[in-house]
Amino acid sequence: MNYLELLKLASPEAIIAVTALAVLGIGLASTRASGICSFAATLGLALAIGAVTILPQQATLLHGMLVITPLTSLFKIICLALAFFTALLARSDRSSRNPGEYLAMLLLATIGLMLLVGTEELLMIFIGLELTSLSLYIMTAFDKTDVRSAEAGLKYFLFGSTASAFTLFGLSFIYGMSGTTGLAAIGQKLATQPMQPLLFVGILMTLVGLAFKVAAAPFHLWAPDAYQGAPVPSAAFIASGSKVASFVVLGKIVLVGFAPVHGSAAWHAMIAGWSPVLAALAALSILVGNLVALVQTNVRRLLAYSAVAHAGYTLLGLIAGGRDGFSATLFYTTVYAFTLVGAFGVVAMVRRETGGDDLTNFSALSSRSPLLAGCMAVFLLSLAGLPPLAGFFGKFYLFSVALRAGANHGLLWLVALALLGSFISLYYYLIVLKVIFVEEKSQPATSPALSSLGEGGDFLQRVTLAVLAGVVVFFGIMPATLVARIIASLP
Amino acid sequence: MIAWTIYITFAGAVLLLIMPRIFARWIALATTAAGLFTSVIAFFQISIVDLSTFKTIVRVPWVPMLGMNYHLAVDGISLTMILVTGLVAVASVLFSWDVEHRPGEFFFWLLLVVGGSYGVFLSADLFLLFLFYELVIVPKYFLIAIWGSTNKEYGAMKLTLYSFFGGALVFVGIIAAYVTAGSLDLQQLAQFQFTAQLQSWAFPVLFIGFAVLAGIWPLHTWAPTGHVAAPTAGSMLLAGIVMKLGSYAGLRVAMNLFPQGFQMWRVWIAVLAVIGIVYAAGVALRQRDLKFVIGYSSVSHMGFVLLGFASANVLGVSGAVLQMFSHGVIGALLFAVAGRMVYRRTHTRDLDALSDMGLGRALPFAAFSFVIASAASMGIPGFSGFAAEVTILIGAWKAYPLAVWITGTGMVFVAAFTLRALKKSFFGESASEVRTQKGRAPVDADWKEQQGITVRITLSEKCGACLLMFVTLAVGLYPKLLLDRIMPAVEAMRFLK
Numbered sequence: 001m002n003y004l005e006l007l008k009l010a011s012p013e014a015i016i017a018v019t020a021l022a023v024l025g026i027g028l029a030s031t032r033a034s035g036i037c038s039f040a041a042t043l044g045l046a047l048a049i050g051a052v053t054i055l056p057q058q059a060t061l062l063h064g065m066l067v068i069t070p071l072t073s074l075f076k077i078i079c080l081a082l083a084f085f086t087a088l089l090a091r092s093d094r095s096s097r098n099p100g101e102y103l104a105m106l107l108l109a110t111i112g113l114m115l116l117v118g119t120e121e122l123l124m125i126f127i128g129l130e131l132t133s134l135s136l137y138i139m140t141a142f143d144k145t146d147v148r149s150a151e152a153g154l155k156y157f158l159f160g161s162t163a164s165a166f167t168l169f170g171l172s173f174i175y176g177m178s179g180t181t182g183l184a185a186i187g188q189k190l191a192t193q194p195m196q197p198l199l200f201v202g203i204l205m206t207l208v209g210l211a212f213k214v215a216a217a218p219f220h221l222w223a224p225d226a227y228q229g230a231p232v233p234s235a236a237f238i239a240s241g242s243k244v245a246s247f248v249v250l251g252k253i254v255l256v257g258f259a260p261v262h263g264s265a266a267w268h269a270m271i272a273g274w275s276p277v278l279a280a281l282a283a284l285s286i287l288v289g290n291l292v293a294l295v296q297t298n299v300r301r302l303l304a305y306s307a308v309a310h311a312g313y314t315l316l317g318l319i320a321g322g323r324d325g326f327s328a329t330l331f332y333t334t335v336y337a338f339t340l341v342g343a344f345g346v347v348a349m350v351r352r353e354t355g356g357d358d359l360t361n362f363s364a365l366s367s368r369s370p371l372l373a374g375c376m377a378v379f380l381l382s383l384a385g386l387p388p389l390a391g392f393f394g395k396f397y398l399f400s401v402a403l404r405a406g407a408n409h410g411l412l413w414l415v416a417l418a419l420l421g422s423f424i425s426l427y428y429y430l431i432v433l434k435v436i437f438v439e440e441k442s443q444p445a446t447s448p449a450l451s452s453l454g455e456g457g458d459f460l461q462r463v464t465l466a467v468l469a470g471v472v473v474f475f476g477i478m479p480a481t482l483v484a485r486i487i488a489s490l491p
Numbered sequence: 492m493i494a495w496t497i498y499i500t501f502a503g504a505v506l507l508l509i510m511p512r513i514f515a516r517w518i519a520l521a522t523t524a525a526g527l528f529t530s531v532i533a534f535f536q537i538s539i540v541d542l543s544t545f546k547t548i549v550r551v552p553w554v555p556m557l558g559m560n561y562h563l564a565v566d567g568i569s570l571t572m573i574l575v576t577g578l579v580a581v582a583s584v585l586f587s588w589d590v591e592h593r594p595g596e597f598f599f600w601l602l603l604v605v606g607g608s609y610g611v612f613l614s615a616d617l618f619l620l621f622l623f624y625e626l627v628i629v630p631k632y633f634l635i636a637i638w639g640s641t642n643k644e645y646g647a648m649k650l651t652l653y654s655f656f657g658g659a660l661v662f663v664g665i666i667a668a669y670v671t672a673g674s675l676d677l678q679q680l681a682q683f684q685f686t687a688q689l690q691s692w693a694f695p696v697l698f699i700g701f702a703v704l705a706g707i708w709p710l711h712t713w714a715p716t717g718h719v720a721a722p723t724a725g726s727m728l729l730a731g732i733v734m735k736l737g738s739y740a741g742l743r744v745a746m747n748l749f750p751q752g753f754q755m756w757r758v759w760i761a762v763l764a765v766i767g768i769v770y771a772a773g774v775a776l777r778q779r780d781l782k783f784v785i786g787y788s789s790v791s792h793m794g795f796v797l798l799g800f801a802s803a804n805v806l807g808v809s810g811a812v813l814q815m816f817s818h819g820v821i822g823a824l825l826f827a828v829a830g831r832m833v834y835r836r837t838h839t840r841d842l843d844a845l846s847d848m849g850l851g852r853a854l855p856f857a858a859f860s861f862v863i864a865s866a867a868s869m870g871i872p873g874f875s876g877f878a879a880e881v882t883i884l885i886g887a888w889k890a891y892p893l894a895v896w897i898t899g900t901g902m903v904f905v906a907a908f909t910l911r912a913l914k915k916s917f918f919g920e921s922a923s924e925v926r927t928q929k930g931r932a933p934v935d936a937d938w939k940e941q942q943g944i945t946v947r948i949t950l951s952e953k954c955g956a957c958l959l960m961f962v963t964l965a966v967g968l969y970p971k972l973l974l975d976r977i978m979p980a981v982e983a984m985r986f987l988k
Binding site for chain 2: 381386387388392393396397399400403404409412415416419420422423426427430434437438479480483484487
């Protein structure tokens with residue numbers, strides 16, 4: 001193996017790393033260079049996307065530590081695009097007094113995501129998870145003027161490090177049982193030997209750690225505080241990029257590594273394995289997320305609990321298993337990520353304008369800014385799963401795959417539960433939209449000092465939100481464009 | 492060509508968002524008129540023979556990996572529904588001419604409802620049908636919650652949640668059909684033999700899901716509150732089109748895909764339909780709010796549609812389709828008179844208060860329209876309601892004679908509450924003397940009594956009312972025009988064989 005080859009195949013990651021250092025340097029040189037920093041960061045991300053597109057179709061480095069397949073390339077692009085939009089929205093965010101450092105953290109987290117997506121090796125997965133998590137902890141606690149941000153950072157860190165410990169412990173069990181850290185090799189080993197209790201402990205522990213990453217109940221307790229307290233772009237990135245990569249890696253682990261111990265979650269016909277575990281997580285997430293979201297009065301907390309519920313829906317595809325199931329999960333999580341970046345973008349704008357993100361701050365948004373209100377309507381209705389938006393197709397795809405899996409509609413109970421959940425969810429999304437569109441109170445006075453802030457950045461953010469809303473509508477009307485790519489990229 | 496109804500309507504909706512608000516109502520009128528024009532042309536252009544089967548007009552691959560196609564088709568049933576959609580859409584725009592509050596948004600949501608309905612009636616792909624079906628939900632919410640009256644946020648939320656709940660049931664049924672047969676194409680699915688076990692549970696799930704929107708008893712309670720809370724155009728669309736989406740889809744999807752399930756359950760549909768007819772008519776008899784009376788009458792009339800379905804013969808089902816058309820027109824007319832002509836001028840819909848106002852003299856045109864609409868609604872010969880309900884009852888007689896007997900008593904209630912509403916609202920005998928004695932009506936506080944009544948009926952109202960009255964008379968006098976197209980299409984349906 002030569003290093004030039006390595007550099008060539010890891011060029012997207014390398015570009016991001018260099019950009020992160022450059023942004024850090026610019027931030028050090030001048031404290032006011034937020035415009036240059038964010039320009040450099042977005043440029044770096046765009047370049048990296050370009051670099052991913054010229055990677056070869058297939059390559060394996062260091063025995064599977066770093067692999068390149070159509071799937072990894074596609075999801076590297078998606079993670080980069082999410083980071084790109086987050087960076088655009090992070091422009092002129094008041095909470096970041098050191099824009100250089102903030103963007104550098106964002107870029108480092110992105111590298112972590114790319115490593116997560118682009119590996120089939122337990123060790124590398126853990127390294128990717130940690131790189132992402134550590135960057136995200138810092139991003140969460142970044143707002144030094146806000147005590148909530150510190151609280152959120154600490155909670156996220158404590159829960160996260162515990163979960164990491166679980167994952168690492170679980171991975172060590174699996175390594176001990178199978179004698180290898182490559183996912184495909186583990187799968188082959190497990191297929192030949194009978195199910196052992198110790199292995200099951202290992203699988204369970206690994207799943208606990210990953211359930212934490214995707215905020216599935218009962219491992220979701222950090223999410224509401226982190227989503228509410230963190231600077232808005234950080235929350236957006238935790239909810240989008242981190243989630244997409246986690247689902248990719250979770251899917252790879254269970255569907256490739258643990259494929260022989262799939263088990264069955266069918267009603268009356270449960271077989272031990274990881275799929276009943278995931279089914280329990282999904283059912284609990286759907287119930288807890290939706291029911292608790294009903295009583296939230298803060299939009300960010302509401303989005304957090306709805307994120308828990310959506311994690312539950314997304315798991316349905318993995319439980320169903322197979323190529324179809326994985327592709328449904330990947331489609332859903334991708335669409336969901338773009339939607340949430342957009343929703344958090346609107347929250348950020350409202351927060352800057354009115355100083356808060358409670359429901360009351362959104363009152364009569366449609367008369368203040370029709371564009372923001374329209375974008376928010378697109379995002380929330382897509383989350384609720386209404387046509388012609390992407391969430392509608394995503395749910396249809398997921399649920400039909402889940403019902404098709406297992407003989408005799410065995411997963412019907414889970415699908416019915418998910419439908420009940422989305423029925424409940426429509427209520428709280430509509431409450432937000434009611435506040436935005438129906439209420440007609442006079443707007444709360446905005447302080448003139450705030451409205452003059454970064455006129456250019458404001459315009460750029462509006463365009464970004466409009467583009468994201470366009471993406472959500474486009475994937476709703478023409479889902480085939482993304483589904484075809486995902487299916488083609490799956491082996 | 493008939494597919495253009497969908498495109499024109501959505502294009503109009505997008506245009507409304509771009510253009511300044513002063514053009515809003517004109518754009519809406521032009522759009523809906525173009526839709527009606529297209530459907531009328533298609534109605535006379537497509538030969539009757541072509542309408543006897545569900546014939547493809549557009550078919551484009553959409554999501555090929557999942558077998559989804561953008562597939563539109565038309566037969567006599569869907570063409571009839573397209574026609575009533577066009578009529579009610581034009582009329583509802585004409586009756587919303589006075590909307591001054593955020594008119595651009597108002598007509599945007601209105602056109603989305605209309606466009607989605609066109610889509611449902613033309614879809615020949617289950618996913619596409621479901622997409623259009625769900626598309627209609629949210630616009631309804633905003634139409635009612637923003638522009639409605641009386642308890643509007645409650646009514647809007649209730650209606651939306653009921654629709655979405657029905658949608659969830661439909662979702663289960665659709666996916667069950669899809670994963671079993673491996674296709675979403677309605678034409679292919681109609682050939683597929685589903686197992687009896689699947690049909691026995693999938694049919695009720697699917698049919699009840701759709702029937703929520705058709706106001707089946709006991710899941711009808713969204714309809715009266717929703718109709719009352721909605722603005723005039725909203726009530727017209729709800730009664731005229733949206734309730735028909737449920738019954739149409741129940742016929743096209745649930746009954747046609749699962750004929751055995753239908754045979755198993757149809758007696759229960761008949762029971763629910765008869766209860767709905769009698770119960771809603773009885774409740775309507777006790778209402779004090781004019782719109783509640785009409786809202787419950789809608790539930791009662793939709794009960795006839797379900798009874799026609801349950802009869803499972805050509806006559807009954809054709810009558811049900813004719814009733815969908817007929818009630819669409821009549822229901823819209825009734826709500827137009829109650830919501831726009833009366834309520835906008837008197838600011839009350841309380842029957843006791845109205846009976847003191849002598850509206851018969853103050854608003855002769857409104858009184859005239861309401862008499863016509865009431866007569867049609869009661870089923871007086873010569874109007875479309877008569878033709879439809881008689882056809883249904885003859886059909887039902889063959890299947891369930893007892894149901895016809897009970898329904899017959901129900902029809903007495905229908906006549907009773909219609910006449911009561913008519914008399915109280917327009918021909919209160921006590922006129923002005925009583926009014927001075929006591930104001931027992933919950934008239935809006937800020938409204939100066941009687942001031943608005945003298946406002947004359949506007950041209951747009953007259954046009955809208957005349958359009959609807961003409962259609963109900965024309966179909967009543969010559970129902971063959973529609974039945975010729977409906978009956979062959981019904982005969983082609985699988986559950987009759």
